[in-house]
Amino acid sequence: MYDFLIVGAGFAGCVLAERLTSQLGKTVLLIDRRPHLGGNAYDEVNGAGHLIHRYGPHIFHTNSAEIFGYLSAFTAWRPYEHRVLADLGKDKQVPIPINRTTLNQVFGLSLTTDDAAEVFLAARREPMPNILTSEDAVVAAVGRELYELFFRGYTQKQWGCDPRQLDASVTSRVPTRTNDDDRYFTDRFQAMPVRGYTEMFKAMINQPGLEVRLNTDFSEVAHHAYDRLIYTGPIDAFFDYRFGPLPYRSLCFDHQTLSKAWRQSVGTINYPSPDVPYTRITEYKHITGQTSDSTSITIEYPVEEGDPYYPIPNPVSGARFKRYEALAREQAGVIFVGRLATYKYLNMDQVIGQALAAYRRLARIETAR
Ligand code: FAD
Numbered sequence: 001m002y003d004f005l006i007v008g009a010g011f012a013g014c015v016l017a018e019r020l021t022s023q024l025g026k027t028v029l030l031i032d033r034r035p036h037l038g039g040n041a042y043d044e045v046n047g048a049g050h051l052i053h054r055y056g057p058h059i060f061h062t063n064s065a066e067i068f069g070y071l072s073a074f075t076a077w078r079p080y081e082h083r084v085l086a087d088l089g090k091d092k093q094v095p096i097p098i099n100r101t102t103l104n105q106v107f108g109l110s111l112t113t114d115d116a117a118e119v120f121l122a123a124r125r126e127p128m129p130n131i132l133t134s135e136d137a138v139v140a141a142v143g144r145e146l147y148e149l150f151f152r153g154y155t156q157k158q159w160g161c162d163p164r165q166l167d168a169s170v171t172s173r174v175p176t177r178t179n180d181d182d183r184y185f186t187d188r189f190q191a192m193p194v195r196g197y198t199e200m201f202k203a204m205i206n207q208p209g210l211e212v213r214l215n216t217d218f219s220e221v222a223h224h225a226y227d228r229l230i231y232t233g234p235i236d237a238f239f240d241y242r243f244g245p246l247p248y249r250s251l252c253f254d255h256q257t258l259s260k261a262w263r264q265s266v267g268t269i270n271y272p273s274p275d276v277p278y279t280r281i282t283e284y285k286h287i288t289g290q291t292s293d294s295t296s297i298t299i300e301y302p303v304e305e306g307d308p309y310y311p312i313p314n315p316v317s318g319a320r321f322k323r324y325e326a327l328a329r330e331q332a333g334v335i336f337v338g339r340l341a342t343y344k345y346l347n348m349d350q351v352i353g354q355a356l357a358a359y360r361r362l363a364r365i366e367t368a369r
């Protein structure tokens with residue numbers, strides 16, 4: 001008999017398993033159908049000795065001192081600020097998010113101040129009374145030419161649909177800058193777990209009262225005795241797709257090791273052209289700080305079928321999710337947490353924040369008992 005069964009050992013599941021056992025002394029069975037901890041943030045050392053991310057590059061960044069402090073109990077950090085270049089072909093690679101350097105390099109300008117860049121962008125922006133779609137968001141910020149160059153092809157490849165069919169929130173993740181800050185993120189805390197995410201997860205789940213079973217699907221343990229259930233898998237699967245499947249975008253990861261010291265000058269290069277079949281290439285040594293004569297990279301090919309990596313935010317999926325969400329609210333004793341269970345395009349720190357908030361609600365109920 002367990003106090004909690006937790007389905008999914010990614011950030012959502014591990015944070016809740018750790019808190020409930022270490023802080024409330026609960027007994028927890030944490031399961032995952034995959035053979036490892038960490039969900040999509042899982043990393044591992046490959047045959048060449050390089051730490052790589054099996055499910056694509058995971059860069060940790062947050063503005064929350066609480067979330068950074070929470071994880072710091074389980075790992076030391078390597079400061080790391082991610083930089084990305086967009087490859088425009090013909091040996092031209094420019095900073096993305098679009099900043100003043102990008103404008104100067106794309107248009108052969110020599111803008112030297114924020115004000116000058118702002119005036120330049122203001123002349124290109126298309127006024128947009130209602131920003132609804134991913135196309136609207138970019139065209140309203142930088143105009144159509146830059147949208148075509150940096151966003152249309154990439155987004156079409158990544159999501160398998162036209163940017164006009166995606167909510168504005170997707171491309172709004174990428175800011176526009178008038179300064180020359182070329183970091184991908186500007187969060188207060190930007191760092192990588194020194195020994196990797198997987199080692200951090202191992203430290204988190206090392207708690208009395210916490211049992212972990214990998215290679216175990218929910219269906220195999222659903223009959224086990226437990227008081228409450230925390231579910232972090234896809235919400236449509238939980239309800240047997242009663243209202244139809246929710247759409248997810250998947251990726252195919254081509255992991256390669258090259259027999260040269262470096263492939264590229266920054267952690268990630270994006271390929272916005274519709275003529276290139278992949279979206280981005282990441283070289284891990286930039287991110288981990290490892291030294292080696294060889295180097296490991298991951299090339300990401302978006303695909304229709306496969307593991308559910310990205311919820312697809314659009315009006316139709318949003319309406320369908322709302323029906324599942326209403327059903328979820330009626331499930332006494334079941335808590336839905338994480339990117340798949342709440343069908344939200346969340347970063348790691350947001351999932352940790354969501355899990356910590358769920359923990360606080362549970363702790364309040366416990367103390368009121
Ligand atoms: P997951 O990590 O998906 O974990 C859910 C787990 O549940 C999975 O391990 C799954 O196997 C298990 N599960 C599902 N159903 C069942 C079942 N029936 N039985 C048993 N187990 C089940 N975030 C960032 O902050 N920075 C980044 O740079 C970044 N890069 C990303 C790159 C890619 C390619 C992707 C896909 C995501 C990226 N993210 C990034 C987002 C990050 O991966 C998520 O925010 C986070 O991992 C979500 O954690 P989670 O626990 O909600 O879900």
Ligand code: UDP
Pocket residue numbers: 086096150151152154155158170171172173174270272
């Ligand atoms: N995007 C783009 N071109 C780029 C970078 C991003 O069109 O060079 C769009 C694309 O639709 C992408 C979204 O902006 O899916 C969000 O980008 P982000 O880098 O946050 O994606 P993630 O790292 O979550 O895959």
